[in-house]
Amino acid sequence: MAKLGARLQQLRAMREQNRAEGRQETSPRRSHSRDLQPWGSWEPAAEFVWQTKERLPLPELSELRDGLLLEPNQNLEELVFYDFETTGLSGGAGTVIFLAGFASYRAGELEMSRYLLTDYPGEGEFLRRISGHLSPSKTYVSYNGKSFDQKLLQSRLIIHAVPGGMPRQLDLLYPARRLWRDVLDSCSLQQVERGVLGVVRSEDIPGALIPQVYQSFVRGEEYGAMQRVDRHHVQDIVTLARLLAFFENLPSRTELLGYPQELAGLGALLLRAGDPRGEEVLHEALSRGEPRAGRPLLLHYKRTRDYRRLESVLREILEAGVDYLAIVEMAKLLEHRQGDYAAALETIDLLLEGGTELSPSRRRAIEHRRRRLAGKLKGDCKTVDGSQLLSSSFSSCSRTIR
Known part of the structure; x- marks a missing residue:
């Protein structure tokens, strides 16, 4: 109820703002969606469907340097930036797309085509217009x-028997979470836009209010608020293109990232893409106190069987505190690569002594490994100097599992 009350209060505030700005005089209320009149560059395309085309300058995309998410030699004209506004945020059976935008890059500009459904009977024609922008060859x-x-979109196309689909997807939410989930309050597009790109919107409308504004618009109300939804939609698409440009330039512009958590995310993305620069970025994050930067490194060195670097990064992680994965991998390395069962057993004990919190499954796995190591020690009491070194190195470890 508190959330509903807050939304209603925001809607009332928007209505007052529209009245104060005189918008009700230039955009009077209509009694029915058939009587709605387009504004700006919008024009009727079919019954209950409007369309508009715009060209916006975007030099950022012409200055891509290194590549992080795109394939080498990616043809930028094969990219389509898209965004939908919908009647609900949960994607349930009754949720409908009412505002759709598609933008392509051409000679330093975004060519944007957008479609607005002004009432539900026009959904079939609305989707047929959208389907003209769908191609299996585009990203x-x-x-x-x-x-x-x-x-x-796929579910609505099926309902109306309209062919089409977007099989090749590049969703920027996932790399954004990699870099900023521990830095920003949230990874919503508006938060990333403000915190990373430095863009502050004026007179923007909260996304949670958009479905309610649309319902009022269909009834011939909230004309001014719907125009704010229109501007919000354009900005979302422009931000998509600018954010992709930001990602693509990051490998050579790491100075743009002020937090070690961001470096750890970037390094992990680079390693996943097979870019060796990821190692350097992750080592920098690790040296700046971000222990989670070590995990992609240890998995990388384990996969490439670079055991010397694997041991080095494991020790670096464990100098910062007890880490479950790092301890297990160190124990494996000591047992299987060095044959030092005593040091491996001592490493495992770091997880079992001092009240370290472990999930039941992890505790069972660690106890099983300890019993096996203890059994090996009964038959082979081999101890090497590395055991003593290990003990002294980890004596000050925290007992908190990351």
């Missing part, structure tokens, strides 16, 4: 589109 760039927008 569709979105923010949370892979799990929400794409699936919603």
Whole structure:
């Protein structure tokens, strides 16, 4: 109820602002959606469907340097930036797309085509207009589109027997979470836009209010508020393109990242893409006190069987505190590569002594490994100097599992 009350209060505030700005005089209320009149560059495309086309300068995309998310020699004209506004945020059976935008890059500009459904009977024609922008050869760039927008569109296309789909997706939400989930309050597009790109919107409308504004618009109300939804939608698409440009330039512009958590995310993305620069970035994050930067490194060195570097990064992680994965991997290294069962057993004991919190499954696995190591020690009491070194190195470890 508190959330509903807050939304109603925001809607009332928007209405007062529209009245104060005189918008009700230039955009009077209509009694029915058939009587709604387009504003700005919008024009009727079919019954209950409007369309508009715009060109916006975007030099950022012409200055891509290194590549992080795109394939080498990616043809930028094969990218389509898209965003939908919907009647609900949950994607349920009754949720409908009412505002759809597609933008492509051409000679330093974004060519944007957008479609507005002014009432529900026009959904079939609305979707047929959208289907003209769908192609299996294009790469569709979105923010949370892979799990929400794409699936919603596919379900509505099926309902209306309209062919089409967007099989090739590049969803920027996932790399954004990699870099900023521990830095920003949230990874919403508006938070990333403000905190990373430095863009502050004026007179923007909260996304949670957009479905309510649309329902009022269909009834011939909230004309001014709907124009704010329109501007919000354009800005979302422009931000998508600018954010992709930011990501693509990051490998050579790491000075743009002020937090070690961001470096750890970037390094992990680079390693996943097979870019060796990821190692350097992750080592820098690790040296700046971000122990989680070590995990992608240890998995990388384990996969490439670089055991010397694996041991080095494991020790670096464990100098900062007790880490479950690092301890298990160190114990494996000591047992299987060095044959030092005593040091491996001592490493495992770091997780079992001092009240360290472990999940039941992890505790069972560690206790099983300890029993096996203890059994090996009964038959082979081999101890090497590394055991003593290990003990002294970890004596000050925290007992908190990361």
